[in-house]
Amino acid sequence: METESAIELVDDVIYKPGWTFTARDHSKRFEGTIVVHVDYPARNSNRDQAQDGYPEQITTYAEFPLVVKDCTDEDLYAALLEMIMSIEEHEAREFLRVRPTHWAPFHPHRADGMHRWAVRHDKNDLLGDLQFGIA
Template identity: 50%
Template sequence: METKSAVELIHQLDYKPGWSITAEDYTRRFEGTVKVMFVFPAFHSDRHLAPEGYPSHTDSSYAKFTIMVSDCDDITLYRRVLEKIIEIETHEAREFLRVRPTYWAPFHPHRTDGMKRWGEVAKDYTYGIV
């Protein structure tokens, strides 16, 4: 797929309310790629806010990723974008999963111990909607 086509297709995507997804040609840096930016609503995840239910939003949260598109069709492109969304959602989940009464975050993605624990835990699990 041409990067111009990928950018156009990505600009047609919607996700959750408050999210925006934009893309730009990034071949000046990496051949056959686009840079995708996600802007999304998020709550302040500080530990001391956990007992209050995280009452305040951040000003703006965003993430940027480079995606190879030269080998994509439209479905492959959508899958790659969705995989980046899943990375963002996983990152947020790791910040907000807390253990009462201390509200410790065992997998906090901004803490060395949380990063190590996340990497060490086997991803051997079963999931599904029952």
């Protein structure tokens, strides 16, 4: 698939309300590659917000590189769904907390939480958690 075609297909994707998908060409750095940027609504998951049910709404994002050179349309959509599942998993790990301290055992923004999750999933690195940010 041409990168321009992949970018157009990504830009037409719809998921949940407030989620937007944009792609940019990354082939000057890596042949046949795009970067998919996903903005999505979330709640502030900081520990101090847990007691009150996470009242603060925020917008956050994640970015994923994707080699599209040998992709079909179906391959591209499957890769996007994997990205979505990664985002949903990331958010779930932030919000799983334990009373009374509201400790988050698998929090993806804490080195110990990243490590606990990686060990359980036979991952050798923690880089997957580093593609999330706050817009």
